[in-house]
Amino acid sequence: MKKFFAQDKIIVGLVAGLGAELGFCLALALGLMIAGEPLMAHVRWFGGMFIPLILVLHHYAKGRTQLRVTKTLIVVFFVTFLAFMFYILKTKALVLQ
Numbered sequence: 634m635k636k637f638f639a640q641d642k643i644i645v646g647l648v649a650g651l652g653a654e655l656g657f658c659l660a661l662a663l664g665l666m667i668a669g670e671p672l673m674a675h676v677r678w679f680g681g682m683f684i685p686l687i688l689v690l691h692h693y694a695k696g697r698t699q700l701r702v703t704k705t706l707i708v709v710f711f712v713t714f715l716a717f718m719f720y721i722l723k724t725k726a727l728v729l730q
Contacts, residue, residue: 654682654683686709
């Protein structure tokens, strides 16, 4: 497993970035379900999925040896952030005045 994440390939960036986001979202959804809270009432909390992604990005950017992975993580962050903001504005969970 460690060998896989040491490679400088685009797939490594996709797996690391999307895996970090998905792991946070699954843990949050599981926690909300156990607490008996509705997911849609707390949809803004899913914005925290970017924290693990930023930490993974920081790890790869600090090493400066895996530039493809770093660039892929930046693209994953940008695309998923835009998609999340579009969704949050579309569902009116966040209203801009």
